[in-house]
Amino acid sequence: MKATPKIAVGICSSISVYRSCEIIRIFQKNGCDVHAVMTKNASLLISPLLLTALTGHVVRIDSFEEEPSDKIDHIVLAKTIELLVIAPATANMLGKLASGIADDFLSTLFLAVECPVLIAPAMNEAMYLNKQTQENIKRLKSHGVRFVDPEKGYLACKDEGWGRLASSGRIASQGMYMLDQSISLKGRAVLITAGPTREFMDPVRYLTNRSSGKMGFELAREALRRGADVTLISGPTDLFPPRKAGFIAVTTAEEMEYAVLKNAKKADIVIMAAAVSDYSFAKKSTAKIKKSDSEKTVELVQTNDILKNLGRRKGDKILVGFAAETENVRNNALKKIEDKNIDLIIANDVSEEGIGFNSDDNKVSIIYPDGRTIQTEKKSKTEISQEILNAIEGIIGQRS
Ligand code: CTP
Numbered sequence: 545m546k547a548t549p550k551i552a553v554g555i556c557s558s559i560s561v562y563r564s565c566e567i568i569r570i571f572q573k574n575g576c577d578v579h580a581v582m583t584k585n586a587s588l589l590i591s592p593l594l595l596t597a598l599t600g601h602v603v604r605i606d607s608f609e610e611e612p613s614d615k616i617d618h619i620v621l622a623k624t625i626e627l628l629v630i631a632p633a634t635a636n637m638l639g640k641l642a643s644g645i646a647d648d649f650l651s652t653l654f655l656a657v658e659c660p661v662l663i664a665p666a667m668n669e670a671m672y673l674n675k676q677t678q679e680n681i682k683r684l685k686s687h688g689v690r691f692v693d694p695e696k697g698y699l700a701c702k703d704e705g706w707g708r709l710a711s712s713g714r715i716a717s718q719g720m721y722m723l724d725q726s727i728s729l730k731g732r733a734v735l736i737t738a739g740p741t742r743e744f745m746d747p748v749r750y751l752t753n754r755s756s757g758k759m760g761f762e763l764a765r766e767a768l769r770r771g772a773d774v775t776l777i778s779g780p781t782d783l784f785p786p787r788k789a790g791f792i793a794v795t796t797a798e799e800m801e802y803a804v805l806k807n808a809k810k811a812d813i814v815i816m817a818a819a820v821s822d823y824s825f826a827k828k829s830t831a832k833i834k835k836s837d838s839e840k841t842v843e844l845v846q847t848n849d850i851l852k853n854l855g856r857r858k859g860d861k862i863l864v865g866f867a868a869e870t871e872n873v874r875n876n877a878l879k880k881i882e883d884k885n886i887d888l889i890i891a892n893d894v895s896e897e898g899i900g901f902n903s904d905d906n907k908v909s910i911i912y913p914d915g916r917t918i919q920t921e922k923k924s925k926t927e928i929s930q931e932i933l934n935a936i937e938g939i940i941g942q943r944s
Pocket of ligand 1: 797816817818819820821822847848849850851852864865866867868869880
């Protein structure tokens, strides 16, 4: 965390809006420079002047009603803050954020930020438990947004139940934890591989697998969010690489091996999430192979095991592998840890529908060399990547 981290607190129109001032004060006491952003309705409940006086900065409400400027204000703010906290967040705001609607300063800022986002909802219990609201929360969580869940208690509508804004202390301490985490890998070089490889038989035919690259790309994003220097080496995918990662596109296992060995020298952590082909064709025809009347047999030769190669001269690097299995997941994964001399393996059963290959979700076992295992639930690859990086940071912590 910087000495004075700059953060934004977004405020929506809930009765608990008066608590925003307290939340801002706690962040300030913890050394943060706080900028307040309000929705129009929130500014009817509490004066923007109060928040301007409290934060020492003009409060942003509407992108189109401010003084004309040559700067695009929400983009400038988005680029310079290290954390966005939305407290209280209404059901309406959750709906907008989950659907990508950007029709005021706060929802536009949310779309533009790359820093971590923390949301503390507050609303009537029926609205909070409404299926649509819960789906919106689930969706936002699956995109990596963190939540401080509301508490049960006396609500403004005189009902008792879930929906009361979490305590200001809980919201601020989760925010401070996220600020700490946003630099937890600062100064570390992380090399991540992703996607499938393609092994060509001739110029038009190739051998590949079902990997989409999503897991590796999400790991790269999460490592960037934690301040690491990230190099992402990927086989062919349909994905946009994270903007701040060094990106190397490869096609074959041989190209991936070359790129990994070249870049691994300066890496502190290597995560091999790529599904590298174990075989390539013994003969690669430079011209398209024509159909003939006879049956054809092709000879496959093994590719080099990149991770195993890294494991032989590991030094003090942290090496993390993946194990895509269809049976005996745990035992096969443990064998791979030993065989490849690695520090952690992420095992998943790729025969299970809806997780693993080509899916947005995953459910993995994070297995240590001593057999200790963290079993995750099925969740988005964004959330799985948080758990994997927490485990890696745990290893760093043990070593230091
Ligand atoms: N891997 C690698 N180089 C290869 C093959 C695999 O670096 N030529 C890495 C993968 O990126 C993954 C780990 O090794 O991190 C395990 O890959 P996996 O395909 O599950 O296992 P294999 O060792 O190839 O064994 P098998 O296919 O028999 O399960």
